[in-house]
Amino acid sequence: YVYQITKDEADLHLPSKAYETYHVPMSGDQLAAYEAAKDELLSIDEDEWGQLDQWWESIRIFRLFTTLQGITIGRWRRKDGTVVELPHYRTEVLLSVVKQIPPPEKVVIWAQYLYALRQIVEALAGEYGADEVVQLHGSMSPAKRNEALAVWRERARFLVATQGVGGHGLDMTAARYMVFYANGFKYSERLQAEDRIHRIG
DSSP, X not given: OOOOOOHHHHTOOOOOOOOOOOOOOOOHHHHHHHHHHHHHHHOOOHHHHTTOOHHHHHHHHHHHHHHHHHHHTTEXXXXXXXXXXXOOXXXXXXXXXXXXXXXXXXXXXXXXXXXXXXXXHHHHHHHHOGGGEEEEXXXXXXXXXXXXXXXXXXXXXXXXXXHHHHSSSOOOTTEEEEEXXXXXXXXXXXXXXXXXXXXXO
């Protein structure tokens, strides 16, 4: 049996969460790709109209959202499968945000895509050294994930993780700061990720 209550009902006396929002402008190449992707994914020729049903239409909208979000982090996967790398300012803004956090405070950084995770790891390793950065994602075995978490808790400063893997059930209270590099589409995942550090400890 499981008995579940909310944090408020448990009267844990946790401090309130504090949020800061940073807006990242798109580069000219990103803006052009953003508009082209919308045109590409929303245009339907006459032959396609007869084949469309409600299910396909919802898939197309989801594909549009994921494609546009990919462009905002510097990667455009076109309809034909080709991938275009785009210059962007997101990692620069991330580094400026991280510089505001006093060392040696630990930081959890959430990424939506593996491509973004690799960008973040590369940028942080270049600025702070590879030993200060640990990654956590779905391509790692459970044993490797546990090992990465142990290394982060003991000596590394930055944990870069995907919300799908790191957002549920893990204790990350070694950190007091979190950065969401790109949000996912599931609000429940966002809340779970936030609560990895908003708990006793």
